[in-house]
């Protein structure tokens with residue numbers, strides 16, 4: 017794919033263009049260069065997939081971006097500017113910039129941005145192929161991972177399952193961490209990112225897939241997208257139900273699976289996510305306190321009008337030989353389907369956490385039983401998906 021991607025650099029200075037290309041040459045094997053005045057004459061003929069647009073000195077950058085977006089709506093335009101100006105940034109986002117890089121400070125991020133751009137193109141092409149083949153089934157499933165009791169595995173399971181869904185199928189997966197204060201999924205994935213859901217604020221009313229891709233990190237192992245938590249109490253306070261609602265509704269249009277890791281406490285953010293969910297996965301460890309908490313959560317749901325009917329499925333986690341309560345015991349208490357039983361794998365899970373690596377990364381020894389169970393779960397979800405498409 018990367019070999020077929022046509023990269024165009026628009027820059028007043030050919031030497032500078034070459035320099036920029038030097039940073040991404042290992043992602044894309046070739047490029048073309050034109051100057052800003054040549055854009056109107058050449059852009060339709062060259063038909064690039066990705067454009068690196070270095071802001072011209074005469075302030076015509078925004079106009080050029082509009083022109084390119086109109087001529088080539090499918091092209092991905094990365095805008096490079098020397099000036100940080102929030103109003104201009106908003107206008108550039110509105111004009112369809114895939115990403116905006118402030119140079120020279122952010123030039124080192126160019127490689128990552130380009131990788132994301134290539135991935136976005138792939139997704140775009142896949143959507144087009146599906147639409148022309150007449151099926152857009154199964155896109156946009158939102159699944160939340162919640163438990164009323166902390167430490168039951170919401171972050172570990174959502175992160176590992178998201179990675180597995182992405183690796184084992186050609187679906188596009190978005191993992192959203194709504195543990196806004198403290199984060200969660202980055203403990204289990206090697207992702208670190210400056211941007212978060214909060215950075216969507218200026219474009220919330222007109223949110224599109226490019227805006228979302230602008231703020232997600234790419235997980236290196238699977239190339240899934242992760243919207244990491246801001247991990248900041250002050251920022252967390254400024255995130256509203258509207259952020260969550262608009263994010264998930266827009267993401268539905270562009271991703272196959274959207275997995276949302278939720279914190280334990282019930283708050284308006286969690287409520288908004290549960291309201292949007294097609295599937296509410298409830299994580300439970302097989303012990304009496306967990307079962308009791310689940311009962312309390314069900315009471316709370318009914319008080320605040322969250323309807324779990326046909327949406328809630330249980331995932332039993334940390335099953336071991338010593339486990340006292342099994343599927344049948346849980347079934348006795350509640351009338352919800354049990355989607356999966358995931359085994360305890362203290363050694364491997366702990367090893368991965370200590371090394372700061374995802375469980376799925378290059379482990380050479382005996383495969384983890386937890387990972388095996390996650391793979392089984394991913395297979396059953398993917399199978400459901402394809403059954404739905406067949407019917």
Ligand SMILES: Nc1ncnc2c1ncn2[C@@H]1O[C@H](COP(=O)(O)OP(=O)(O)OP(=O)(O)O)[C@@H](O)[C@H]1O
Nearest residue numbers: 166167168169170171172334359360361362365386
């Ligand atoms: N199947 C498993 N095998 C081994 N250890 C596990 C398993 N599931 C969870 N753990 C352990 O439990 C810890 C807590 O898991 P996790 O962070 O996913 O829980 P959580 O529900 O997200 O908790 P929090 O309330 O802190 O957000 C993990 O760090 C890991 O050590």
Ligand SMILES: [Mg+2]
Nearest residue numbers: 170171195200
């Ligand atoms: Mg967590």
